[in-house]
Amino acid sequence: MGLLCNQRKKSSFFFLFFKPPQIFVLLGVLLSIHFHSTFGLKVLQLNKTKSSFKIAIFADLHFGENSWSNWGPKQDVNSVKSMSSILHHENPDFVVYLGDVVTANNIPIANASLYWDQATSPTRDRGIPWASVFGNHDDAHFVWPKEWFSKQGIPPLRCSPSNSTLIGDGNCSFMGTTRLDLMNYELGNGTLSFSQHGPKNLWPSVSNYVLQISSSENPESPVAFMYFLDSGGGSYPEVISSAQAQWLKGISNEINPDFRVPEIFFWHIPSKAYQKAAPWLFFVPQPCVGSINKERVCTQESEAGIMKVLQDRPSVQAVFVGHDHGNDWCCPYKKLWLCYARHTGYGGYGNWARGARILEIADQPFTLKSWIRMEDGFVHSHILLSSRPVSSSSIFLVLVLVLVLFFGIKSFYPASAHLISKAKAFISPTAL
Numbered sequence: 001m002g003l004l005c006n007q008r009k010k011s012s013f014f015f016l017f018f019k020p021p022q023i024f025v026l027l028g029v030l031l032s033i034h035f036h037s038t039f040g041l042k043v044l045q046l047n048k049t050k051s052s053f054k055i056a057i058f059a060d061l062h063f064g065e066n067s068w069s070n071w072g073p074k075q076d077v078n079s080v081k082s083m084s085s086i087l088h089h090e091n092p093d094f095v096v097y098l099g100d101v102v103t104a105n106n107i108p109i110a111n112a113s114l115y116w117d118q119a120t121s122p123t124r125d126r127g128i129p130w131a132s133v134f135g136n137h138d139d140a141h142f143v144w145p146k147e148w149f150s151k152q153g154i155p156p157l158r159c160s161p162s163n164s165t166l167i168g169d170g171n172c173s174f175m176g177t178t179r180l181d182l183m184n185y186e187l188g189n190g191t192l193s194f195s196q197h198g199p200k201n202l203w204p205s206v207s208n209y210v211l212q213i214s215s216s217e218n219p220e221s222p223v224a225f226m227y228f229l230d231s232g233g234g235s236y237p238e239v240i241s242s243a244q245a246q247w248l249k250g251i252s253n254e255i256n257p258d259f260r261v262p263e264i265f266f267w268h269i270p271s272k273a274y275q276k277a278a279p280w281l282f283f284v285p286q287p288c289v290g291s292i293n294k295e296r297v298c299t300q301e302s303e304a305g306i307m308k309v310l311q312d313r314p315s316v317q318a319v320f321v322g323h324d325h326g327n328d329w330c331c332p333y334k335k336l337w338l339c340y341a342r343h344t345g346y347g348g349y350g351n352w353a354r355g356a357r358i359l360e361i362a363d364q365p366f367t368l369k370s371w372i373r374m375e376d377g378f379v380h381s382h383i384l385l386s387s388r389p390v391s392s393s394s395i396f397l398v399l400v401l402v403l404v405l406f407f408g409i410k411s412f413y414p415a416s417a418h419l420i421s422k423a424k425a426f427i428s429p430t431a432l
């Protein structure tokens with residue numbers, strides 16, 4: 001597991017057991033645990049023994065569905081099993097919760113943090129640090145199910161009885177737990193979360209922040225930057241705003257002005273560029289890599305400049321999104337990779353087998369490998385994302401060139417020669 005830098009540990013009684021030289025070693029460890037980068041970013045470090053850093057991406061868990069029936073809670077139990085199996089097989093250093101952690105529009109209680117807590121429990125229980133971004137379901141308003149108002153339907157839960165002294169005076173609005181409330185709960189519930197509130201001027205878009213991955217030897221030496229962005233939805237439009245794009249431009253220029261450090265991005269809803277990059281077919285042909293392409297890309301409502309900022313940064317390696325449960329591909333777009341994660345949870349639509357995209361970052365030279373680990377342990381879709389992608393148009397041109405060279409020499413040229421001699425005969429029959 002990567003070294004934590006915001007983990008708080010009590011150390012006073014250590015002095016009773018250790019002599020000065022040992023104390024300095026221990027102090028060094030403790031200081032590095034609290035380390036923040038020069039720019040105040042929270043720092044994670046490459047695993048010392050493996051010299052790498054492994055991330056599991058959990059996408060679209062959708063906890064809290066249909067709590068009034070057996071079906072919903074059963075899905076949540078299955079989602080915990082799915083995450084536990086992936087954590088068991090991969091033993092990652094870090095987990096990214098890629099949005100739609102809960103289905104708030106299906107949760108008839110005032111505080112959805114209860115379900116958020118369940119969703120993060122497999123990671124927290126193993127002592128693995130994590131970070132999260134919001135999806136379009138996380139803070140949505142409760143939508144009353146139609147069947148509750150059918151002939152035989154007596155709503156099993158009409159109003160929250162909490163804080164209600166008068167009959168019929170309960171809280172029936174269930175306006176969803178706000179992004180800030182969910183984030184405050186996550187951050188207040190232990191020190192393993194690396195999530196942040198993001199700059200206030202971007203609110204209600206909350207999960208906007210950067211984490212630094214540093215070398216195993218030197219916490220001040222960045223190996224990669226991980227950017228997390230809130231792609232909206234739920235209580236406000238599904239968009240990465242121009243204000244977010246400007247914020248990203250500013251902070252990335254500040255911390256990585258010469259593009260020396262590779263950068264990767266996480267948000268929930270695909271940007272419009274995903275539509276352009278998507279495979280044309282129902283399977284996933286080269287140069288894309290993946291196992292399912294079962295859905296059309298469902299994008300953010302508009303594009304307000306985020307992709308332009310990314311395209312202008314040669315340090316950007318890849319973007320990872322969730323949202324479309326039936327897709328798990330990575331495809332090239334310009335000079336970077338656009339990737340889906342893999343539907344991890346049993347909540348939400350679709351019955352495609354559950355899994356998680358795994359990332360592995362190594363240093364000297366920098367490499368970013370990825371694959372998909374299924375719940376049953378099967379592994380597929382290996383890809384090297386630190387290699388510059390070859391676009392499909394380039395592949396098409398190479399293919400045409402190969403065909404021309406091969407068939408041109410063998411058949412095209414003799415055919416042409418034959419036609420030319422025929423033409424000569426037509427113009428001047430005596431010449432033959």
Ligand SMILES: [Zn+2]
Pocket residue numbers: 060062100323324325348
């Ligand atoms: Zn979803």
